[in-house]
Amino acid sequence: xxxxxxxxxxxxxxxxxxxxxxxxxxxxxxxxxxxxxxxxxxxxxxxxxxxxxxxxxxxxxxxxxxxxxxxxxxxxxxxxxxxxxxxxxxxxxxxxxxxxxxxxxxxxxxxxxxxxxxxxxxxxxxxxxxxxxxxxxxxxxxxxxxxxxxxxxxxxxxxxxx
Amino acid sequence: xxxxxxxxxxxxxxxxxxxxxxxxxxxxxxxxxxxxxxxxxxxxxxxxxxxxxxxxxxxxxxxxxxxxxxxxxxxxxxxxxxxxxxxxxxxxxxxxxxxxxxxxxxxxxxxxxxxxxxxxxxxxxxxxxxxxxxxxxxxxxxxxxxxxxxxxxxxxxxxxxxxxxxxxxxxxxxxxxxxxxxxxxxxxxxxxxxxxxxxxxxxxxxxxxxxxxxxxxxxxxxxxxxxxxxxxxxxxxxxxxxxxxxxxxxxxx
Numbered sequence: 001x002x003x004x005x006x007x008x009x010x011x012x013x014x015x016x017x018x019x020x021x022x023x024x025x026x027x028x029x030x031x032x033x034x035x036x037x038x039x040x041x042x043x044x045x046x047x048x049x050x051x052x053x054x055x056x057x058x059x060x061x062x063x064x065x066x067x068x069x070x071x072x073x074x075x076x077x078x079x080x081x082x083x084x085x086x087x088x089x090x091x092x093x094x095x096x097x098x099x100x101x102x103x104x105x106x107x108x109x110x111x112x113x114x115x116x117x118x119x120x121x122x123x124x125x126x127x128x129x130x131x132x133x134x135x136x137x138x139x140x141x142x143x144x145x146x147x148x149x150x151x152x153x154x155x156x157x158x159x160x161x162x
Numbered sequence: 163x164x165x166x167x168x169x170x171x172x173x174x175x176x177x178x179x180x181x182x183x184x185x186x187x188x189x190x191x192x193x194x195x196x197x198x199x200x201x202x203x204x205x206x207x208x209x210x211x212x213x214x215x216x217x218x219x220x221x222x223x224x225x226x227x228x229x230x231x232x233x234x235x236x237x238x239x240x241x242x243x244x245x246x247x248x249x250x251x252x253x254x255x256x257x258x259x260x261x262x263x264x265x266x267x268x269x270x271x272x273x274x275x276x277x278x279x280x281x282x283x284x285x286x287x288x289x290x291x292x293x294x295x296x297x298x299x300x301x302x303x304x305x306x307x308x309x310x311x312x313x314x315x316x317x318x319x320x321x322x323x324x325x326x327x328x329x330x331x332x333x334x335x336x337x338x339x340x341x342x343x344x345x346x347x348x349x350x351x352x353x354x355x356x357x358x359x360x361x362x363x364x365x366x367x368x369x370x371x372x373x374x375x376x377x378x379x380x381x382x383x384x385x386x387x388x389x390x391x392x393x394x395x396x397x398x399x400x401x402x403x404x405x406x407x408x409x410x411x412x413x414x415x
Contacts (some may be wrong), residue, residue, distance in 0.1 A: 001190075002189055002190060002191070002192045002195070003190060003191055003192075003291075005191070005291050005294050005295075006196070006294050006295060006297075006298035006303055006304055007303070010291055012289070015344070019308070022313075024313035024316060025316070025317055025318065025319050026319060026321070038250055039243070039248070039249050039250045039252055040252065040253075040269070041269070043265060043267060043269075045265055056267050058247065058267055058268055058269045059284055059308065060243065060246040060247045060268060060269070060282060060284045061243060061246070061247040061248065061249060061252065061269045061271075061284075062243065062284070062286075063243055063249055063250050063286035064285070064286055066343070066344075069343065070338070070343040073331075074320075074321065075321070075347065075351075082307070083285070083288075083289050083291065083292050083295075084291075084292060084295045084304075084307045084308070085283075085284050085285070085292070085307075085308050086281060086282065086283045086284075086288075086292060086295050086296030086299050087281075087282055087299070087306055087308055088280055088281055088282070088299075088306075090246070090247070090268040090274070090282060091268055091310045092306070092308045092309050092310050093246075093268055093282070093284065093308065093310070094267050094268050094310045094311075095310065095311045095313075096310075096311065096312045096313065097313045098312065098313065098314050098315065099315050100315055116318055119318070119320065120320060123320050123322070123323055123324060123327050124324075124327050124328050124331060125324070125328070126324055126325045126328045126400060127324060127325070128404050128407070129400070129403055129404070129407070
């Protein structure tokens with residue numbers, strides 16, 4: 001029998017790979033999805049002057065391969081069961097998550113990772129194995145400051161800490 | 163417009179979208195309810211149904227078909243991700259495309275670069291329902307469901323803390339090898355809820371046993387057993403490291 005579809009609502013099966021959606025509550029802006037995406041449907045755009053990072057998902061370029069869902073470390077990108085993405089304007093397909101970049105501890109410039117990434121990394125360290133405070137001290141550093149710190153530590157080689 | 167006569171052009175598609183267009187014509191979906199008819203020549207057509215990322219070979223044929231259409235409605239419908247924006251072929255050498263910086267959005271490419279498209283139907287390939295929905299959208303039967311969204315930084319939730327977060331990262335890689343991401347990650351989420359709800363090791367063991375007995379799917383049962391054994395392994399390793407460090411440095415507690 002013929003389906004009554006456009007006149008009656010229709011749901012896709014639960015395993016159906018539909019339109020991907022980014023959950024802005026969970027996203028840490030690491031860009032793993034942008035790395036994995038075969039057709040470059042997800043972009044990671046950094047703006048170091050204003051200190052923002054944008055994760056841009058273009059549904060009109062997405063081929064529903066679910067590689068982003070597979071690599072996302074927090075489960076923020078999920079393929080929903082929605083499939084009705086037809087539109088007359090391509091701007092309707094773009095979903096943007098804007099996150100703040102972390103500031104460097106040493107020089108105060110913006111680093112190349114977000115504040116949420118720092119929080120995520122700190123939440124991963126099990127107590128007792130690593131010295132928590134020393135890691136916390138080093139974490140939001142830009143690459144230049146890290147380099148300086150490495151050189152500084154290398155010159156101290158051999159000295160015994162009190 | 164009451165009925166839409168369409169002419170179908172394949173501009174280098176992989177045939178997936180074409181098969182879905184054939185599916186739409188069968189009695190089960192029956193797009194002729196909406197007045198759509200496939201015609202054999204562009205001179206009879208109101209709309210051009212384009213699939214594919216527009217290869218250099220197909221460009222001239224597509225242009226000729228577009229110019230042969232009667233000038234009045236001249237609607238172009240891009241079916242499939244390739245026609246909308248290039249899709250998986252967006253940087254292929256065989257496409258007719260312009261060089262551009264890749265950080266512009268919405269992303270350009272595909273057929274929509276050279277023809278003025280009136281309706282985009284993404285999907286790789288789109289479901290027959292999705293094509294039906296697109297045609298219905300063109301005829302104002304249904305309303306548009308997607309829209310562009312911009313989320314600025316708001317509330318932030320980290321699902322797990324400290325030790326459990328570390329365990330989850332280690333277990334994730336292993337369960338993905340055993341069950342794949344689709345079943346594996348949802349199973350891992352269930353398992354971590356069990357871990358967080360239980361307070362002692364004995365309670366966790368009982369909970370896991372109960373869940374395994376209640377589970378009907380043998381694959382998921384196997385996954386749960388594996389997860390539990392991996393979890394015990396990780397806990398043992400962690401305690402081993404702590405003991406070694408305590409012996410070396412002399413940690414308190």
